[in-house]
Amino acid sequence: MSSVPELQKRLRAFVAARDWAQFHSPKNLAAGLATEAAEILEIFLWLTEKESTQLSADKLARLRDELGDVQLYLVNLADKFGLDPLECASAKLEINETKYPAELVRGSAKKYNEY
Amino acid sequence: MSSVPELQKRLRAFVAARDWAQFHSPKNLAAGLATEAAEILEIFLWLTEKESTQLSADKLARLRDELGDVQLYLVNLADKFGLDPLECASAKLEINETKYPAELVRGSAKKYNEY
Amino acid sequence: MSSVPELQKRLRAFVAARDWAQFHSPKNLAAGLATEAAEILEIFLWLTEKESTQLSADKLARLRDELGDVQLYLVNLADKFGLDPLECASAKLEINETKYPAELVRGSAKKYNEY
Amino acid sequence: MSSVPELQKRLRAFVAARDWAQFHSPKNLAAGLATEAAEILEIFLWLTEKESTQLSADKLARLRDELGDVQLYLVNLADKFGLDPLECASAKLEINETKYPAELVRGSAKKYNEY
Numbered sequence: 001m002s003s004v005p006e007l008q009k010r011l012r013a014f015v016a017a018r019d020w021a022q023f024h025s026p027k028n029l030a031a032g033l034a035t036e037a038a039e040i041l042e043i044f045l046w047l048t049e050k051e052s053t054q055l056s057a058d059k060l061a062r063l064r065d066e067l068g069d070v071q072l073y074l075v076n077l078a079d080k081f082g083l084d085p086l087e088c089a090s091a092k093l094e095i096n097e098t099k100y101p102a103e104l105v106r107g108s109a110k111k112y113n114e115y
Numbered sequence: 116m117s118s119v120p121e122l123q124k125r126l127r128a129f130v131a132a133r134d135w136a137q138f139h140s141p142k143n144l145a146a147g148l149a150t151e152a153a154e155i156l157e158i159f160l161w162l163t164e165k166e167s168t169q170l171s172a173d174k175l176a177r178l179r180d181e182l183g184d185v186q187l188y189l190v191n192l193a194d195k196f197g198l199d200p201l202e203c204a205s206a207k208l209e210i211n212e213t214k215y216p217a218e219l220v221r222g223s224a225k226k227y228n229e230y
Numbered sequence: 231m232s233s234v235p236e237l238q239k240r241l242r243a244f245v246a247a248r249d250w251a252q253f254h255s256p257k258n259l260a261a262g263l264a265t266e267a268a269e270i271l272e273i274f275l276w277l278t279e280k281e282s283t284q285l286s287a288d289k290l291a292r293l294r295d296e297l298g299d300v301q302l303y304l305v306n307l308a309d310k311f312g313l314d315p316l317e318c319a320s321a322k323l324e325i326n327e328t329k330y331p332a333e334l335v336r337g338s339a340k341k342y343n344e345y
Numbered sequence: 346m347s348s349v350p351e352l353q354k355r356l357r358a359f360v361a362a363r364d365w366a367q368f369h370s371p372k373n374l375a376a377g378l379a380t381e382a383a384e385i386l387e388i389f390l391w392l393t394e395k396e397s398t399q400l401s402a403d404k405l406a407r408l409r410d411e412l413g414d415v416q417l418y419l420v421n422l423a424d425k426f427g428l429d430p431l432e433c434a435s436a437k438l439e440i441n442e443t444k445y446p447a448e449l450v451r452g453s454a455k456k457y458n459e460y
Contacts, residue, residue: 001118001120001199001201001202002199002201002202002204002205003116003118003201004201005116007201007204007205007208010205010208011208014208014211014212017217017221018215018217018220018221018222019221019222020222022222025164025165025167025168026159026167026168026170027159027162027163027164027167028164030155030156030158030159030167031156031159033152033155033156033185034149034152034153034155034156036152037148037149037151037152037153037185038149038152040145040148040149040192041145041146041148041149043145044141044142044145044146047142048142049140049142049143050140052140052141052142052145053140053141053195055141055196060196063196063198064198064203064206065203065207067189067192067193067198067200067203067204068200068203068204068205068206068207068208069207070148070152070185070189070200071189071200071201071203071204071207072204072207072208074182074185074186074189075204077155077182078182080168081170081175081178083178083179083182084116084117085182085183085185085186086116086117086118086119086122086186087116087117088179088180088182088183088186089117089122089182089183089184089186089187089190090117090122090125090183091179091183092180092183092184092186092187093122093125093126093129093183093187096129097129100133102132102133105133106132106133106134107133107134107135107137
């Protein structure tokens with residue numbers, strides 16, 4: 001199983017071997033992340049919500065590829081600040097658990113809207 | 116240490132308790148992901164590349180928060196297709212290691228440009 | 231009626247009076263544009279396609295505001311290269327008219343998908 | 346010279362001839378807009394701010410094309426709500442003129458940051 005520390009380590013070696021750290025300012029990594037997230041959005045562009053649950057083999061392969069790209073940028077950007085994105089997600093989920101009490105927001109798109 | 120399987124489990128419980136799965140079509144999750152990635156981009160908007168390496172305490176807190184949001188959407192979207200985004204990243208990094216031989220692309224923004 | 235040349239003129243004066251041109255590299259304007267486009271996306275995030283056709287007064291006001299922001303960034307960025315975005319749109323529409331012959335693509339999401 | 350009303354008219358005819366209005370929910374157009382804005386962002390991704398002011402012929406052609414795409418989506422989306430994006434931009438610029446008094450924000454990235 002992959003872990004963030006292991007991925008960080010491989011990614012750092014990959015970047016160092018190519019002398020690419022010079023291009024990886026946080027500002028640039030943030031732009032790369034947004035670009036790759038938009039490529040995921042594009043996969044689903046003209047599908048209905050229902051169609052989006054059953055991707056063709058071709059689209060599924062693209063999704064796998066783009067999920068990987070987004071995750072790599074996320075790990076790379078977080079690493080610039082000594083952060084682990086899974087830890088950030090865990091902390092954020094804990095905040096959300098308090099912020100959106102189940103009994104108050106259950107099934108409500110309206111509440112969720114302001115998420 | 117957080118892991119994807121553990122996060123998936125907590126996220127599924129969080130969503131189920133709120134009956135929010137009805138809003139979580141892959142199409143919608145992809146849009147949420149792109150929205151949150153843009154919020155990271157916004158943090159760095161008017162900073163120079165150099166300034167972007169040293170965030171203020173306020174901006175760093177926002178980054179931590181938004182990294183968490185992007186990671187949560189990524190885990191949620193991947194889970195709809197039985198995928199683990201860290202595994203996707205590991206596979207993609209392997210592809211990149213072959214696609215960009217260090218000796219050919221070292222220090223080249225031009226090559227990297229077509230990344 | 232507003233025109234691009236008139237908007238360019240007002241925008242240049244607005245920027246000059248504030249000495250903000252120093253922040254407006256094309257790279258930064260492109261990031262600002264992407265950020266504002268994502269704010270439009272966010273307005274529609276949890277709505278169904280059908281619901282998205284009838285916005286609440288509040289959401290409609292936000293949309294008007296964000297459409298204005300995107301258009302301002304578009305005019306500003308295009309102006310850096312002596313371009314008029316409406317002319318670019320007109321030229322692109324002409325390309326699309328040839329690229330997607332009506333009799334071949336009529337009603338087809340599949341074709342449109344590759345748009 | 347192109348105008349928004351003229352572009353709206355041509356775009357409506359283009360869409361009607363292909364029976365594509367069925368795919369053009371505001372929600373989908375917003376996603377298309379965000380996708381195209383990210384393609385502009387991608388053009389500048391690994392360039393420095395300075396390099397971004399002088400694009401290669403190839404990148405300039407791509408920019409022209411993508412500016413056209415973003416403008417077409419903007420006109421199309423605005424049209425769904427009876428809006429003209431240039432009018433929205435004009436109104437927004439007027440708001441900004443009041444919100445950011447030149448004498449208070451001159452040359453300040455900090456103020457601009459909260460723009």
